[in-house]
Amino acid sequence: MKKELILVLNCGSSSVKFSIIDPIEEITYIDGIIETINNITSLKIQDFINNKKLFKKFDKIDSYKQLIILIFDILHDKYKNYLNNIIGIGHRVVHGGKNLKKSMIINSSVLLEIQKSSVFAPLHNPFHLLAINIALKKILKLAKVNVAVFDTAFHHTIPKESFLYAIPYYFYSDHSIRRYGAHGINHFYVTKKCSFFLKKSINQLNVISCHLGSGSSITAVVNGKSVDTSMGLTPLEGLVMGTRCGDIDPSIIFYMIKELGISLDKAQKILTKYSGVLGISSISNDFRELEEKYNVNKKAKLSIDIFCHRVAKYICGYSSLMCGRLDAVIFTGGIGENSSFIRQKIIDKLSLIGCFIDSKNNLNNNKKTIFINSIKSIPILVISANENQIIAKETYNLIK
Numbered sequence: 178m179k180k181e182l183i184l185v186l187n188c189g190s191s192s193v194k195f196s197i198i199d200p201i202e203e204i205t206y207i208d209g210i211i212e213t214i215n216n217i218t219s220l221k222i223q224d225f226i227n228n229k230k231l232f233k234k235f236d237k238i239d240s241y242k243q244l245i246i247l248i249f250d251i252l253h254d255k256y257k258n259y260l261n262n263i264i265g266i267g268h269r270v271v272h273g274g275k276n277l278k279k280s281m282i283i284n285s286s287v288l289l290e291i292q293k294s295s296v297f298a299p300l301h302n303p304f305h306l307l308a309i310n311i312a313l314k315k316i317l318k319l320a321k322v323n324v325a326v327f328d329t330a331f332h333h334t335i336p337k338e339s340f341l342y343a344i345p346y347y348f349y350s351d352h353s354i355r356r357y358g359a360h361g362i363n364h365f366y367v368t369k370k371c372s373f374f375l376k377k378s379i380n381q382l383n384v385i386s387c388h389l390g391s392g393s394s395i396t397a398v399v400n401g402k403s404v405d406t407s408m409g410l411t412p413l414e415g416l417v418m419g420t421r422c423g424d425i426d427p428s429i430i431f432y433m434i435k436e437l438g439i440s441l442d443k444a445q446k447i448l449t450k451y452s453g454v455l456g457i458s459s460i461s462n463d464f465r466e467l468e469e470k471y472n473v474n475k476k477a478k479l480s481i482d483i484f485c486h487r488v489a490k491y492i493c494g495y496s497s498l499m500c501g502r503l504d505a506v507i508f509t510g511g512i513g514e515n516s517s518f519i520r521q522k523i524i525d526k527l528s529l530i531g532c533f534i535d536s537k538n539n540l541n542n543n544k545k546t547i548f549i550n551s552i553k554s555i556p557i558l559v560i561s562a563n564e565n566q567i568i569a570k571e572t573y574n575l576i577k
């Protein structure tokens with residue numbers, strides 16, 4: 178029987194990731210990434226079926242449009258067998274705004290809503306729109322089966338007491354200002370995986386999911402549904418991140434502008450691009466580098482300590498939302514999956530909520546899902562992020 182495959186496009190602000198996935202068997206055929214670093218554009222594709230890798234370098238490609246077109250051209254030239262079996266294209270979309278609460282087959286009104294939500298995700302939604310428009314034209318026979326899967330959708334179950342800001346109500350009712358959250362596709366994916374590993378129905382599962390990467394967020398999940406999350410109207414709120422400040426007193430912005438004469442644009446840049454662990458350490462936004470310098474550089478140490486403090490504070494705060502039973506804490510994302518050092522520092526602060534680490538298992542970083550809790554602890558799991566599996570499945574379910 179002919180395989181039915183889904184092409185997934187995951188467009189970030191500086192790279193495009195893509196996969197071809199069998200959504201039924203949950204098998205990834207290929208994974209690819211194209212990105213431009215230091216004036217060189219590189220394309221990497223791993224073909225898991227034939228166990229082959231492709232690596233190509235190009236002179237810097239500035240235009241995002243060209244990057245996407247290149248992906249389609251390469252797929253057409255080198256992976257035609259797979260391309261012929263594709264029955265739909267799933268697009269990760271960071272912000273679905275107030276109205277797009279679940280995955281949608283893309284039509285003109287969905288495109289309009291994604292465009293309207295760009296104001297809340299200016300570094301992402303415009304790129305998604307570009308990719309969608311190219312995909313619609315490049316594979317015409319699939320033009321009616323492009324699906325948008327939203328990072329905000331999982332968080333639409335959050336109740337009002339959590340998603341509303343304590344500012345005049347009309348900012349919500351008239352201007353849609355509320356907490357939307359992010360990373361929802363992966364928070365859902367790891368929750369599902371956790372339900373599998375704990376052999377417990379997702380509808381009865383209470384977990385705290387920690388997605389720690391260059392952008393980081395924590396989600397409280399009760400009975401399989403998101404009930405609170407640390408990112409807000411935009412991905413700037415919440416944890417300390419690579420370059421983003423996370424929670425701050427809003428008066429800091431007034432002070433910067435009124436007392437220090439900093440322009441609004443500059444203040445925005447400072448809080449999004451020059452803050453977080455980069456801002457504190459003045460060294461790097463890369464946690465690997467900060468970890469290396471932890472014992473020899475005071476600011477590297479301070480930046481990691483502040484990061485871990487904030488994560489632990491959120492986890493313990495969210496434990497109060499678990500209706501009396503926390504089934505597991507999950508670590509995912511580049512830092513959550515790879516840094517045993519940071520996991521240890523965070524978990525050491527969680528004894529009050531029954532989390533204790535098994536240091537040996539924690540160090541056993543073999544990229545497989547692992548339990549890193551000790552016997553007396555509630556389960557603590559490390560689960561690799563995999564948004565594309567969920568996007569493929571949602572796409573398949575919608576178009577079949």
Ligand code: ADP
Pocket residue numbers: 389390391392419462463464465466468510511512515516
């Ligand atoms: P994104 O949010 O862009 O998807 P990732 O989830 O891939 O990012 O996470 C990137 C972050 O993960 C970077 O800050 C990087 O330093 C960190 N990271 C990756 N591997 C390690 C490691 N072994 N130790 C510490 N940090 C790591």
